[in-house]
Amino acid sequence: MNIFVLNVFLAVSWAALVGSFTLANLLIGYGTGYLALWIASPLFGKSGYFLRVWRVFRLLVLFVYDLIVSSLQVVWDVITPTHLSRPGIVALPLDAEGEGEILLIANLISLTPGSLSLDLSPDRKTLYVHAMFVDDPVTLRRGLKSGIERRVMEALQ
CATH class of the missing domain: 1.10.287 (Helix Hairpins)
Structure with missing residues (x-):
């Protein structure tokens, strides 16, 4: 079973x-x-089930954390008179190759307030992301790659 x-x-x-x-x-x-x-x-013998459940749980915790932090950041920018947002479009090179991985990465980015997945390059190697706070594109790219992309790849492999 x-x-x-x-x-x-x-x-x-x-x-x-x-x-x-x-x-x-x-x-x-x-x-x-x-x-x-x-x-x-x-x-039961050797099974990857326990590790996979743990990785999915970590992805869920990371997403909820990102959701709360970005929601507070967007709310703060909206209710204060000084707007700190610097919107921009960033090209995110993807290490993920599977359709499920890319779809989950794009959807999690779009579900996070202040960011939106715009397009995927025809070769499926680059995801274009619109973000509300792009002070440093390199930092944003690094955060997305080490956060959402890495955890999604761990959870689905």
């Missing part, structure tokens, strides 16, 4: 045991099942 399917089964079983199929109960059940399966992982 696939470990992911077993983990989902444990999450649903937890919600049934508690008697309430809410998102919180399903997440608690998933986390509890993940921990139980991790402890019992020698029984």
